[in-house]
Amino acid sequence: xxxxxITTPSATAAAIHPAWVRVTHWINAIAIxxxxxxxxxxxNAAPLFDGLRFAKSIALGQWLGGALLWHFAAxxxxxxxxxxxxxxxxxxGRFRRKLLPISPAQVLADAKAALSFKLSHEDISRYNAxxxxxxxxxxxxxxxxxxxxxxxxxxxxxxxxTALFGGYDFARYVHFFAMSAIVGFLVVHVVLALxxxxxxxxxxxGS
Amino acid sequence: xxxxxxxxxxxxxxLIKDAARLMPDASRRGFLRGVxxxxxxxxxxxxxxxxxxxxxxxxxxxxxFNDGAQAALxxxxxxxxxxxxSAITRPFPFNAYYDEDEAPVVDGNSxxxxxxxxxxxxxxxxxxxxxxxxxxxxxxxxxxxxGWSAIGSWQGTPLSEFLTRIGADTRAKYVWFKCAEGYTNTxxxxxxxxxxTQMTFKYDHKILPRAYGFPMxxxxxxxxxxxxxxxxxxxxxxxxxxxxxxxxxxYNWFSGL
Numbered sequence: 001x002x003x004x005x006i007t008t009p010s011a012t013a014a015a016i017h018p019a020w021v022r023v024t025h026w027i028n029a030i031a032i033x034x035x036x037x038x039x040x041x042x043x044n045a046a047p048l049f050d051g052l053r054f055a056k057s058i059a060l061g062q063w064l065g066g067a068l069l070w071h072f073a074a075x076x077x078x079x080x081x082x083x084x085x086x087x088x089x090x091x092x093g094r095f096r097r098k099l100l101p102i103s104p105a106q107v108l109a110d111a112k113a114a115l116s117f118k119l120s121h122e123d124i125s126r127y128n129a130x131x132x133x134x135x136x137x138x139x140x141x142x143x144x145x146x147x148x149x150x151x152x153x154x155x156x157x158x159x160x161x162t163a164l165f166g167g168y169d170f171a172r173y174v175h176f177f178a179m180s181a182i183v184g185f186l187v188v189h190v191v192l193a194l195x196x197x198x199x200x201x202x203x204x205x206g207s
Numbered sequence: 208x209x210x211x212x213x214x215x216x217x218x219x220x221x222l223i224k225d226a227a228r229l230m231p232d233a234s235r236r237g238f239l240r241g242v243x244x245x246x247x248x249x250x251x252x253x254x255x256x257x258x259x260x261x262x263x264x265x266x267x268x269x270x271x272f273n274d275g276a277q278a279a280l281x282x283x284x285x286x287x288x289x290x291x292x293s294a295i296t297r298p299f300p301f302n303a304y305y306d307e308d309e310a311p312v313v314d315g316n317s318x319x320x321x322x323x324x325x326x327x328x329x330x331x332x333x334x335x336x337x338x339x340x341x342x343x344x345x346x347x348x349x350x351x352x353x354g355w356s357a358i359g360s361w362q363g364t365p366l367s368e369f370l371t372r373i374g375a376d377t378r379a380k381y382v383w384f385k386c387a388e389g390y391t392n393t394x395x396x397x398x399x400x401x402x403x404t405q406m407t408f409k410y411d412h413k414i415l416p417r418a419y420g421f422p423m424x425x426x427x428x429x430x431x432x433x434x435x436x437x438x439x440x441x442x443x444x445x446x447x448x449x450x451x452x453x454x455x456x457x458y459n460w461f462s463g464l
Contacts, residue, residue, distance in 0.1 A: 045353035065457035069266040
């Protein structure tokens with residue numbers, strides 16, 4: 001699917017989001033939801049924080065064994081799709097074009113404008129500074145959550161990576177907080193997509 | 208009521224009771240509940256959205272694929288980190304799918320380790336004979352499938368040394384363990400031959416207490432805790448994967464670290 005999208009740039013040139021962005025976006029959406037839902041069930045088996053448990057109704061897999069099966073199946077989808085997305089984002093220049101530069105002053109100004117409902121959504125092909133920051137941030141968080149996940153999964157074979165995350169126990173906290181950041185992003189992201197429906201249409205139909 | 212043992216960041220109730228609670232519900236049809244709403248099931252199974260057995264079958268196939276991936280990642284020479292005495296988690300948690308007072312009681316005097324399968328010498332081993340084997344020591348991290356970890360100190364004989372002594376065919380694929388309470392485990396031969404895989408007779412330089420698997424535990428710091436059988440009474444070198452207690456219920460078979 002993505003290969004076709006890359007070889008026919010003319011067909012998607014007018015689109016706000018080229019086909020490879022849309023395809024990887026929705027695959028990622030499925031993968032991340034499975035990872036989060038099963039991750040919550042896994043978390044419940046040995047909670048990091050007293051009193052914080054995830055309700056079974058929103059967790060995935062029914063028991064630890066089921067959740068682990070989901071988590072270690074969806075990880076391939078998340079990692080491979082993520083690798084394709086990041087590679088194409090870098091190679092095509094889309095990340096540089098759409099996400100850079102990020103000026104702190106502009107982020108503040110746009111955040112203020114957004115909170116007073118004065119931020120324009122006329123041209124959704126250009127990201128405002130807050131969007132740039134959030135999208136760049138969530139991509140980096142995605143990289144952190146995959147790497148910290150590998151550090152927890154393979155603390156012997158990948159022990160150098162585990163050490164980079166402060167050891168096995170600390171890497172669990174990193175993994176948890178990266179999940180929290182992604183969930184926080186998701187809430188804002190979905191709410192805003194619903195407030196500005198044409199952005200949702202662009203991610204489905206391209207324009 | 209028995210005093211519950213506590214390690215930092217871990218719910219003590221979970222440590223002891225949890226395995227039982229985490230047992231799959233009688234109705235395994237509920238295995239995938241909550242998933243259809245994510246719209247993920249169709250994608251992962253490519254077929255019947257409400258057929259939980261099909262989805263579980265697919266997930267188990269991916270888990271088998273993950274066994275292969277982990278076997279490929281496994282380095283026969285890469286050692287698990289070792290720690291100083293000061294890092295030992297005290298008290299080291301008891302963990303099983305039953306309460307500590309339900310743990311098997313094995314009589315050390317009549318104990319005999321049965322040896323079977325692709326080995327030259329199938330003579331059973333008494334505990335005195337096992338204790339006479341050369342002793343090595345390790346302080347390593349035990350990582351539970353639940354996520355918590357604890358550092359412990361184990362002494363015993365490298366399993367590879369024992370396999371050599373009994374004339375085991377180390378080209379065989381698996382070593383299978385059977386425990387006093389009926390628990391079972393199968394491990395891959397490369398892991399069985401790993402230098403840190405140990406037939407453990409002592410914890411913290413004292414004869415293994417009942418809670419930690421008297422008279423013998425197989426300590427494997429390159430595998431999750433449930434692949435470290437306690438109360439081992441028999442082992443078999445085999446080319447047939449005989450599965451294991453948790454593996455058969457859905458935990459990943461290889462479960463390497």
